[in-house]
Amino acid sequence: MTIQEKIQKLKKEKNAIILAHNYQLPEVQDIADFVGDSLELARISAQVKEEVIIFCGVHFMAETASILAPDKKVILPDLFAGCPLANTITPREVKELKEKYPNYAVVAYVNTSAEVKAESDYICTSANATFIVEKIPEEKVIFIPDRNLGYYVSKHTKKEIIIWNGFCPTHQRILPQDIIALKEKYKDAKVVVHPECRKEVLDLADKIASTSGIIKFVKEDNGKRYIIGTEVGLLHRLRKENPEKEFYLASPLAICPNMKKITLDKILTSLENLEPEVKVEESTREKAIKPIERMLSL
Ligand code: 13P
Incomplete structure (x- = not known):
């Protein structure tokens, strides 16, 4: 067997x-x-x-x-x-933030420990972060722990946002120059990235989405080539489900050891x-x- x-x-x-x-x-x-x-x-x-x-x-x-x-x-x-991103904030730090900013709602990215979630008002994922921040009644938000997703959300809402300084080391290794170099080689390729990428990378993207959001975008898009700014594992489904399209990993370092x-x-x-x-x-x-x-x- x-x-x-x-x-x-x-x-x-x-x-x-x-x-x-x-x-x-x-x-x-x-x-x-x-x-x-x-x-x-x-x-x-x-x-x-x-x-x-x-x-x-x-x-x-x-x-x-x-x-x-x-x-x-x-x-x-x-x-x-x-x-490692989830480890960038502790429940004690969330409590301290709430004491410092009592009129703010804490929106926590799902990449947090259960104890941090227990101190938060709302959870969001990369697929719905902007939607959740927009939809909740509170106008002032503390967004934890991902600074890049926080930046992305802040660009799509008028609400006041305080952003925690956490990041994902795997996405952080994807650099704007990686994208620029691939773009020079594959001029017609679309740049599709995860919102955990650093903001200089987000600013170069044609599409920013969650992992399944990237899969959906590629499937529905009529392009042929894509530069993918996220963890290497996603390329397996992308290639399997779109054999006629070509995918280029934005950086060879985008591998999450965990x-x-x-x-x-x-x-x-x-x-x-x-x-x-x-x-x-x-x-x-x-x-x-x-x-x-x-x-x-x-
Ligand atoms: P998705 O929700 O987009 O799959 O992202 C999860 C994650 O941990 C990204 O690093």
Whole structure:
């Protein structure tokens, strides 16, 4: 039996579903029941029928699934698959911000720990950040923790925004000169980037979108070539779903070491042992679910 067959067999026996983020290794994406962006994975987690969720992504994503599906066992095949962006802000720092700016609503990007979510008023993802900020009744917003997504949102709203200074190291490695050099080589290529890219890169983009937003844009667009400013994992789906189009990764350094920690071997072991589990403690979950539900209801 191949490892893929073993995983499929065990998945049925253990009544499990495999969810994978768009940045996962190609072979992990191919074995998953669903591949998507943070918002899609959160929505699916809330509706899963199986008893076990094998979450192929990073820690905060598995936590979000645990918050939304507390009666399910959420397994992250490698507990060390973290998110350095999520680690740029602590719950204590959020409390301090709220004390300093009492009339502001805290809008937290989903790339945050459960404890930070518990201190926030609304959650957003890269797919809906501007929409959420525009839709909420408050006119003053503290946006945490991604400064680039915050910059992108601030360009699309008249609301007053205080932005935390966090960033994703993988997206930060994509430089404007990378885009300019590729643009010189492939003059007709469209520049499509994730909003976690630095603002000098965002300013060069034809389209800024979440990972699944990039996939949707490319599918519907009538172009042939695309310079992709996000993590390398996304190119797997882009190439698979658009074999007639050409994709160029904006930088060879756009590789997230944490997303690459999940392998087929680890998925198999985690199915065998049903661990390591990610379980958000109930008192934190009760608080953290409120801003997530506010997002999902908007
Ligand atoms: P998406 O929600 O666009 O998939 O982004 C998640 C993420 O962590 C980007 O680095």
